[in-house]
Amino acid sequence: MKTVYIRTIGRLPEPWQREAESMYSARLKPFTKLEIVELPEGQKGSAKPNAEATKKAEAASLLRGVRDDAVVVALDETGTEMNSVAFSKNLSEWSGRRPVIFLIGGSWxxxxxxxxxxxxxxxxxxxxxxxxxxxxVLLEQLYRACMIEAGKTYHK
Incomplete structure (x- = not known):
């Protein structure tokens, strides 16, 4: 697997979140290069009257510079669910010759x-x-997918 890109709205506010990100990033190093880009929240916050404008501004930020040939994976509660084995298989297929970019939206x-x-x-x-x-969760599943593909025992 080549480089995996994660473009996300917002920073990790809690120390335990940053620790978890650091741990999984380190675990992924033998398998893939990881690039995480944190982008600011649109409209400087998440006031309800500005929800649509916020999402629009964040979308422009998330999509800026995304290559046409990239496989873009949007994390969305209405998306397709898959188990870890299917995710690993799909990730391997997606990353064949194209960059894989995961997009994580903001609070709206x-x-x-x-x-x-x-x-x-x-x-x-x-x-x-x-x-x-x-x-x-994405970082953990990326690591699990790499372990599955490598035939390691992390995945049960």
């Missing part, structure tokens, strides 16, 4: 512009996750 979710551009919409379940926690 993803704008339609992101959903339209995405090649894949991926859900970790129907419950809403804070975007920081979704990032950690």
């Amino acid at each position: 979710g993803l704008h339609q512009d992101v959903k339209k551009r995405a090649n894949v919409s991926l859900s970790f379940g129907i419950m809403t996750l804070p975007h920081g926690l979704a990032r950690i």
Whole structure:
């Protein structure tokens, strides 16, 4: 697997979240290069009257510089659920010759512009996750996918 890109709205506010990100990033190093880009929240916050404008601004930020040939995977609660083995298989196929870019929206979710551009919409379940926690779950699943592909015992 080549480089995996994660473009995400917002920073990880809690020390335990940054520790988890650091741990999984280190675990992924033998398998893939990881690039995480944190982008600012649109409209400097998440006031409800500005939700659509916020999502639109965040979409422009998330999509800026995304190559046309990239496989874009949007994390969205309405996306397709898959088990870890299927995710590993798909990730291997996606990363064949094209960059794989995961997009994580802000507190209001993803704008339609992101959903339209995405090649894949991926859900970790129907419950809403804070975007920081979704990032950690993604990192863990990326590591698990690498271990599955390598035939290691991490995955049970």
